[in-house]
Amino acid sequence: MCVVFSFLFGLSLMHKKMEFPFPDEVLEHIFSFIQSDKDRNSVSMVCKSWYEIERWCRRKVFVGNCYAVSPRMVSRRFPEFRSIELKGKPHFADFNLVPDGWGGYVFPWIVEMAGAFPWLEEIKLKRMVVTDESLELIAKSFKKVKVLVLSSCEGFSTDGLGAIAASCKNLEELDLVDCEVDDLSGHWLSHFPESYTSLVSLNISCLVSDEVSFSALERLVGRCTNLRTLRLNRAVPLDKVADILRRAPQLVEFGTGTYAAELRPDVYSDLAGAFSSCKELKSLSGFWDVVPDYLPAIYPVCSKLTSLNLSYATIQSPELIKLVSHCPNLQRLLVLDYIEDSGLEALASSCKDLQELRVFPSDPYGVEPNVSLTERGLVAVSSGCPKLMSVLYFCRQMSNEALVTIAKNRPNFTRFRLCIIEPRTADYLTHEPLDVGFGAIVQYCKELQRLSLSGLLTDRVFEYIGKYAKKLEMLSVAFAGDSDLGLHHVLSGCESLRKLEIRDCPFGDKALLANAARLETMRSLWMSSCAVSFGACKLLGQKMPRLNVEVIDERGPPDSRPESCPVDKLYIYRTIAGPRFDMPPFVWTMEDDPSLLLS
Amino acid sequence: MSKPIEHDYIGLSEQPFPSMEKSSDANDKKNGLRLKDTELRLGLPGSNSPEREVHDQNVLSLKSFVSGAKRGFADALDGGVKWVFSRGSGGGSEGLFSPRRGGNNNGGNDLSGPDSGLGGPVSKDGDAQNPLVVQEKKCQVASGSSHGNGNTSATASNRAQVVGWPPIRSFRKNTMASHPTKNDDDYNAEAKLGSGCLYVKVSMDGAPYLRKVDLKIYGSYKELSTALEKMFSCFTIGQCGSHGVSSRDGLSESLLIDLLHGSEYVLTYEDKDGDWMLVGDVPWVMFTNSCKRLRIMKSTEAIGLAPRAMEKCKNRT
Numbered sequence: 001m002c003v004v005f006s007f008l009f010g011l012s013l014m015h016k017k018m019e020f021p022f023p024d025e026v027l028e029h030i031f032s033f034i035q036s037d038k039d040r041n042s043v044s045m046v047c048k049s050w051y052e053i054e055r056w057c058r059r060k061v062f063v064g065n066c067y068a069v070s071p072r073m074v075s076r077r078f079p080e081f082r083s084i085e086l087k088g089k090p091h092f093a094d095f096n097l098v099p100d101g102w103g104g105y106v107f108p109w110i111v112e113m114a115g116a117f118p119w120l121e122e123i124k125l126k127r128m129v130v131t132d133e134s135l136e137l138i139a140k141s142f143k144k145v146k147v148l149v150l151s152s153c154e155g156f157s158t159d160g161l162g163a164i165a166a167s168c169k170n171l172e173e174l175d176l177v178d179c180e181v182d183d184l185s186g187h188w189l190s191h192f193p194e195s196y197t198s199l200v201s202l203n204i205s206c207l208v209s210d211e212v213s214f215s216a217l218e219r220l221v222g223r224c225t226n227l228r229t230l231r232l233n234r235a236v237p238l239d240k241v242a243d244i245l246r247r248a249p250q251l252v253e254f255g256t257g258t259y260a261a262e263l264r265p266d267v268y269s270d271l272a273g274a275f276s277s278c279k280e281l282k283s284l285s286g287f288w289d290v291v292p293d294y295l296p297a298i299y300p301v302c303s304k305l306t307s308l309n310l311s312y313a314t315i316q317s318p319e320l321i322k323l324v325s326h327c328p329n330l331q332r333l334l335v336l337d338y339i340e341d342s343g344l345e346a347l348a349s350s351c352k353d354l355q356e357l358r359v360f361p362s363d364p365y366g367v368e369p370n371v372s373l374t375e376r377g378l379v380a381v382s383s384g385c386p387k388l389m390s391v392l393y394f395c396r397q398m399s400n401e402a403l404v405t406i407a408k409n410r411p412n413f414t415r416f417r418l419c420i421i422e423p424r425t426a427d428y429l430t431h432e433p434l435d436v437g438f439g440a441i442v443q444y445c446k447e448l449q450r451l452s453l454s455g456l457l458t459d460r461v462f463e464y465i466g467k468y469a470k471k472l473e474m475l476s477v478a479f480a481g482d483s484d485l486g487l488h489h490v491l492s493g494c495e496s497l498r499k500l501e502i503r504d505c506p507f508g509d510k511a512l513l514a515n516a517a518r519l520e521t522m523r524s525l526w527m528s529s530c531a532v533s534f535g536a537c538k539l540l541g542q543k544m545p546r547l548n549v550e551v552i553d554e555r556g557p558p559d560s561r562p563e564s565c566p567v568d569k570l571y572i573y574r575t576i577a578g579p580r581f582d583m584p585p586f587v588w589t590m591e592d593d594p595s596l597l598l599s
Numbered sequence: 600m601s602k603p604i605e606h607d608y609i610g611l612s613e614q615p616f617p618s619m620e621k622s623s624d625a626n627d628k629k630n631g632l633r634l635k636d637t638e639l640r641l642g643l644p645g646s647n648s649p650e651r652e653v654h655d656q657n658v659l660s661l662k663s664f665v666s667g668a669k670r671g672f673a674d675a676l677d678g679g680v681k682w683v684f685s686r687g688s689g690g691g692s693e694g695l696f697s698p699r700r701g702g703n704n705n706g707g708n709d710l711s712g713p714d715s716g717l718g719g720p721v722s723k724d725g726d727a728q729n730p731l732v733v734q735e736k737k738c739q740v741a742s743g744s745s746h747g748n749g750n751t752s753a754t755a756s757n758r759a760q761v762v763g764w765p766p767i768r769s770f771r772k773n774t775m776a777s778h779p780t781k782n783d784d785d786y787n788a789e790a791k792l793g794s795g796c797l798y799v800k801v802s803m804d805g806a807p808y809l810r811k812v813d814l815k816i817y818g819s820y821k822e823l824s825t826a827l828e829k830m831f832s833c834f835t836i837g838q839c840g841s842h843g844v845s846s847r848d849g850l851s852e853s854l855l856i857d858l859l860h861g862s863e864y865v866l867t868y869e870d871k872d873g874d875w876m877l878v879g880d881v882p883w884v885m886f887t888n889s890c891k892r893l894r895i896m897k898s899t900e901a902i903g904l905a906p907r908a909m910e911k912c913k914n915r916t
Contacts, residue, residue: 095763096798101808152768178770206770234774288774312774362775364765394765421765452766478764503763554829584808 008034012046028057037062056080063087064523066104066128067548070577071112083122083147084113090526090571091476092501093127094152097528097569099554101584104128106153107137108582114141122147129153135160139167147173157182158207165191172226173201183209190216194223201229205255205286210235222247231255234288239267245274254278256286259313263293272297285309285334292319302326306353309334311360317371321346331387334358337373337394344377348384357381358392364421375402378418382409390415397428398455403437407444416441417452423479423504426456433457439464442472449496452476462486466493474499487511491518501526508566509536520546524573528552532570535563540572541590548575549590550583558588760816769798776815797887803831803864803895814887820879824866831895863898877901 011022011030031054034040044054060083061074074084088104106128113120120142130153138145145168150156158181164174165188190213192199199220212235221227227248232241236257245251261267271294275281281301290313305327310320311334320339324330330351337359339347347354359377363370375398381388388410398420407413427434434455442448442465451472453461457480465472466489473496481487488511490500500522508531512519519525519540534551537558541549551558552569579589776797797814810830817823866878870889878886878893 092763094768095766096769096811096813097763100810178768180769208773311771360767360771361765364767365760419765423761423764476766478766504761 008039008043008046012050024053027053031057035060059083060122061085065573065575066106066109067577067580068523068573068575071109073577075112075116079116081117082120083124084109084120085122085124085126086128087126088128090501090524091127091499092503092526092528097503097526099552099584099586102552102587103580103582103584105582106130107134110134110137110141118142119144121145122149124149124151125153126151127153129155130160131155132157132160132163136163139163142168144170146170147175149173149175149177150179151175151177152179154180158184158188158209162188162191165189165196166193169193169196170198171196172198173229174199175201175203176206177203179206181207183207185209185211185213187213187216189213189220192216192220194219196220197223198226199224200226201253202227203229203231203255204233205231207233207235212236214240218243218247224248225250227251229253231285232257234258234286237261238271238294242267242270242274245278249277250280251278252280253283253285253307254281255284255309256288258289259287259294260289260291261294263291268294268297272300276300281305283307283309287313290315292316295319295323298323299326303328305330307332311336311358314338314362317343325350327351329353332356334360336360336362337371338362339377340372341374341377341380342372344373345380345384348380352385353387354381354385355387356390357385357388359394360392361394361421364394367422369396375399378402379405379409382406387412389413392417392419392452394419394421396421397425398434398437399427399429400432400434400437400440401427401429403434404440407437407440411444412447413441413445414447415450416445416448417450417476418454419452420454423454424456425454433460435460435464439468442467442469446471448472450474453480454478456480458482459486459489462489466490469494471496473497475501477502477505479504481505481507484508484511488514491515498523500524502528502530504529506531509533512536513540516540516544519572520544520574522574524571526569526571528569530570531566533564534558534561534567537567537570538563538590542592545592546574546576547572548579551588551590552586553588554586762813762816773798797890799868799890799892801827801830801893801895804897804900806831812893814890819883820886823878827866827893827895864895865898865901866893867896867901868893 008030027050031040031043034043037060040054040058044051055077056079058078059081061078061081062085063069063074064087066086066088074081086106086109088106089098089102092098093102104127106125114137118141121144123138123142123145124147128150130150135156138148148164148168148171153176156179161174161181164171202220212233214236217232217236218240221230221244228251230244230248230251231253232244232255234257236244238257238259238261241256245254275298278301282304284298284301284305284307287310292315295315302323303326306329308324308327308330310323313336316338317340320335320343324333324343324347328350331353332355333347333351335343335358339359344359347357359373373395375395378391378393378395379402381391382405389412391413392415395418398418426432427437435458438451438453438457438461442451446468448469449471451465451469451474453476459482462481462485465475469475472494475490475494475497477500484507486505487502487507490497491511492515502525505527507527512532513536537549537551540547550571550573551567552571553567555561555568558565558567579591583589798811799814801810801812812823812826812830814823817826867875868878868886868890869875869892871891875894880886881889
């Protein structure tokens with residue numbers, strides 16, 4: 001990217017100095033090689049004419065916060081876009097911290113685009129409320145739509161999906177990731193007409209009903225010869241998998257349904273045979289309710305696997321060890337903590353290409369550990385896997401020593417998310433806070449972009465973070481810190497920080513108000529169960545017109561309590577669209593007061 | 600007089616539902632006290648977990664509601680509030696609560712005083728222990744029952760749940776919760792199923808959007824009712840704040856009742872078979888395991904609902 005940027009910089013200088021600048025078409029052609037938003041945004045800031053040219057040829061629009069701009073503003077600035085990606089609710093909505101009804105409705109965006117952008121090809125939505133009405137409008141308005149990705153969305157039913165299936169003749173990708181869908185039945189699949197054959201990617205793994213129309217599914221799979229990705233849902237039984245795989249041996253990514261059946265040799269050999277015929281398979285997922293005896297059926301494809309999601313597979317360490325030992329090319333592994341330290345040690349020795357590891361808790365609410373998964377497993381993987389960059393790890397104990405070792409082993413981490421299940425857990429060896437351990441992570445991992453903290457932490461850890469984490473873009477904090485100083489270190493030190501989310505920390509008004517200007521350079525800040533007073537929220541709202549300061553409080557209006565009372569939840573984001581008007585009764589946007597603008 | 604021992608919480612008892620005999624009590628509500636309700640709580644020592652006792656009372660409350668007593672949704676909850684915290688006959692039953700209001704409760708025979716379910720938690724006999732006992736028991740029920748088991752040993756093995764912690768997405772939580780983990784053969788299957796979370800959607804007729812609740816954090820129908828009341832009071836009152844106080848406080852309860860006075864609401868749920876049932880028919884744990892979604896519907900629409908419950912209504916009249 002640096003190369004591209006310096007090239008552009010040079011070009012812009014030439015452009016300015018020349019009496020007759022480059023024709024627009026030439027610039028447009030050059031810009032077409034620039035895909036990333038960041039670079040596009042940089043390009044548009046060079047000069048007015050570049051801004052103009054760039055906006056006319058931007059084909060992919062990314063809106064990280066749907067309330068930061070209005071649909072009209074986007075369509076006005078980019079009249080020719082073909083692909084839009086929108087994100088709605090803050091990340092903590094994934095953990096039910098954002099009450100229902102908060103917002104994030106996609107409908108106004110669809111309405112705006114329906115008229116002006118009939119040639120829209122891609123719609124990607126994350127954490128938005130998508131209704132059947134919205135889906136029906138998409139189906140009606142965008143005849144050319146090829147890609148529809150709904151990630152962590154809610155508000156729609158399979159009826160809406162049926163409308164998409166029936167009308168979107170050019171659809172290539174329908175991807176539902178962790179959505180809450182009102183699954184009325186599997187019959188929506190039969191809305192894809194018999195003449196429809198363009199499907200390349202279908203992910204319905206989050207559909208929860210027990211019914212699915214197998215015949216419609218099989219026919220669909222059979223006639224869509226370009227199908228590369230198919231992720232089934234739990235309702236699809238194991239004995240159907242062989243049929244489906246035989247119709248689509250060209251699959252590259254496959255997600256099973258329930259991976260359980262009575263042990264029958266004919267079912268087993270059918271399945272094993274079907275898997276063997278899939279020479280292109282690189283990614284497997286699904287594996288609900290695994291019967292371990294059926295696992296060897298996938299061994300024939302394991303050597304080519306680069307991605308394996310076993311995070312719903314309730315199988316024990318010995319089986320997991322056997323499985324991963326067959327997958328030397330594995331780059332991405334999602335697994336439950338049943339893998340245990342011993343399994344992770346085996347992983348570290350078999351999978352030298354591993355780049356991403358996620359270990360989820362099998363019993364997150366139990367007090368006593370149910371498995372032997374400790375910091376040792378993470379240390380082993382950090383030591384044995386030289387390419388490991390991204391980690392999400394749930395465990396019950398950690399030590400500073402282990403964290404320092406991990407940091408030194410793996411300075412190439414870009415994402416490090418550690419969740420020690422019990423809040424405020426100290427270093428189990430020394431009983432000290434884990435400040436030094438996380439400090440080592442930020443100090444050694446200079447490219448760290450994302451960090452999630454847990455365990456017992458004082459303001460000290462934030463001092464380290466502010467000092468070292470210069471590339472950090474997203475930070476998640478829970479049950480940590482002692483005082484405002486902690487927050488101040490982060491806001492004043494982390495230059496690249498875009499998203500900060502905090503819960504249950506003793507951070508209050510001072511740090512927030514002292515760093516108010518910084519908030520405009522970030523996408524958003526979430527603080528819940530902290531110590532920010534209503535008075536401070538009001539002040540911030542008044543002084544910072546380009547921020548929306550939302551107080552979310554289900555106890556009732558904040559002005560029914562003293563101003564010094566802390567608000568329940570606070571969501572601050574920069575915006576050029578002003579306050580929004582689709583808020584539920586428990587959300588208040590603090591008003592601007594022009595007379596108090598900071599100079 | 601019904602014999603409390605035979606009040607089968609599974610609802611399979613051939614005896615007519617105790618609430619049949621209680622319908623007169625429901626009509627007596629205006630005069631206040633449901634003395635017979637309190638008698639019902641005289642279970643065998645240790646035979647009923649606190650949550651079951653609570654359940655019994657809630658069944659009564661909702662049944663008498665269905666039988667046509669002119670009470671709004673909040674009144675039904677109100678009824679729940681009134682007698683869920685009451686003392687049993689002796690020290691035998693576990694998880695006994697002190698009376699929330701009025702008089703000493705000697706075996707529940709002579710509750711006196713006005714119909715003041717709207718009163719505060721401290722009983723008038725001045726028993727200073729009561730609020731503490733209430734709090735303690737509430738916490739126990741909340742943490743114990745939230746894991747589907749009123750047994751305190753289950754409480755010890757499951758941590759108190761903080762909202763949104765550990766940070767696991769709903770889809771994963773619901774997926775894991777609906778399937779007991781395999782290596783836990785020694786675990787009480789019910790306790791295992793009871794751990795985790797179970798988010799179900801709650802819709803209310805006339806409300807602009809759905810809410811979601813985690814059934815596992817409530818230990819009883821009463822807790823659920825209270826939480827729903829809080830959540831949906833926004834819609835009936837308008838701005839939550841215009842009345843300014845939480846619905847736990849007696850003052851706003853009466854306001855809520857006033858508002859709902861003209862329109863009665865019933866709490867219903869859709870079970871695993873897709874049938875819509877009245878909430879309160881089955882024991883709490885069974886309910887949480889079979890409830891797929893909740894709906895607060897106008898009672899006029901509830902006619903024809905839940906055949907089993909309606910049959911019982913017919914028997915009553």
